[in-house]
Amino acid sequence: EAQVTQNPRYxxxxxxxxxxxTCSQNMNHEYMSWxxxxxxxxxxxxxxxxxxxxxDKGDVPEGYKVSRKEKRNFPLILESPSPNQTSLYFCASSLxxxxxxxxFGPGTRLTVT
Amino acid sequence: AQSVAQxxxxxxxAEGNPLTVKCTYSVSGNPYLFWxxxxxxxxxxxxxxxxxxxxxxxxxxxxxxxxxxSQTSFHLKKPSALVSDSALYFCAVRDSGYSTLTFGKGTxxxxxx
Numbered sequence: 001e002a003q004v005t006q007n008p009r010y011x012x013x014x015x016x017x018x019x020x021x022t023c024s025q026n027m028n029h030e031y032m033s034w035x036x037x038x039x040x041x042x043x044x045x046x047x048x049x050x051x052x053x054x055x056d057k058g059d060v061p062e063g064y065k066v067s068r069k070e071k072r073n074f075p076l077i078l079e080s081p082s083p084n085q086t087s088l089y090f091c092a093s094s095l096x097x098x099x100x101x102x103x104f105g106p107g108t109r110l111t112v113t
Numbered sequence: 114a115q116s117v118a119q120x121x122x123x124x125x126x127a128e129g130n131p132l133t134v135k136c137t138y139s140v141s142g143n144p145y146l147f148w149x150x151x152x153x154x155x156x157x158x159x160x161x162x163x164x165x166x167x168x169x170x171x172x173x174x175x176x177x178x179x180x181x182x183s184q185t186s187f188h189l190k191k192p193s194a195l196v197s198d199s200a201l202y203f204c205a206v207r208d209s210g211y212s213t214l215t216f217g218k219g220t221x222x223x224x225x226x
Contacts, residue, residue, distance in 0.1 A: 004156075033214070042203060042218035043157075050212060058213055090156055097212045099145050099164045104156035 002027045004105035006091050012111045013081055021076045021108050023091030031094045032074040033058070033102065034066065036087040043090065049074055050097060081112040115140045115208040119217035126194045127225050134189040134220045136204030143209040146187040148178055151201040151219075160202075163187060174198070194224045 004025045013019055025032065033048040035058075045058030049068040063085055065077040074093075078085060088109050092102040116139045126132045138144055145164055149157040161172025168180045178189045187204060204217040 031212075035216075040218060043205075043216040045213050045215075048212060056212065059215075092157075097207075099162070101147060101159040101162055102157075102214065104149075104158070106156045 004091055004093055004103050006105040006108050010109050014113055016080050019078050023074045024072050025093040029093035029095050031097050033092045034076050035090045038087050083112050086112050115206055115215050117204050117206045117215055117217040119204055119220045121220050123221045125223050128196050129193050132191050132194045134202050136187045137185050138206040140208040145207040147205040148189050149203045196224050196226055199224045
């Protein structure tokens with residue numbers, strides 16, 4: 001089954017404790033992206049990757065890191081989480097950029113206390 | 114820069130009636146326009162897209178959208194609403210010269226029996 005998977009689905013952590021949210025897709029997609037969803041703000045893009053070893057900032061990259069060492073994986077790293085990073089995070093992938101629709105993972109609900 | 118606006122936080126419609134969810138956009142180049150739907154506790158699902166060609170685009174679950182270049186709009190429509198259509202709907206735009214996807218804040222559609 002074609003899908004985007006994220007782990008963990010739920011995470012409660014404390015300020016400053018480094019964490020990684022994994023994202024994997026099995027569709028051989030070139031483009032992958034991370035979004036955060038906050039009430040009243042919709043989805044905002046954090047980082048995206050157009051292919052292996054190619055990453056770039058989205059609209060809200062501060063406090064986040066990403067890497068793309070393999071085509072299928074695109075982990076999101078919070079090196080020192082803060083309470084304002086409490087949010088619902090989605091990973092997405094598409095065949096390429098521009099005209100292609102994105103496939104979304106199920107989401108990771110992160111709470112930073 | 115690119116932006117998208119969904120002017121209604123919520124749309125209420127009775128089952129069997131037609132529905133419209135509004136979306137306007139701003140881009141400097143040619144727009145690629147998308148509609149996604151989010152059911153409770155789920156990721157986003159692709160509904161339809163406009164890239165080029167016919168201004169009326171048909172998508173999943175009986176939804177369609179009309180691209181209007183002069184009004185910079187891409188409203189989502191369905192001739193006869195179902196209770197199961199109740200969900201959060203997002204419009205998104207990508208300028209043909211950009212790699213980022215910008216989402217609106219979302220419109221909650223509530224279909225009453």
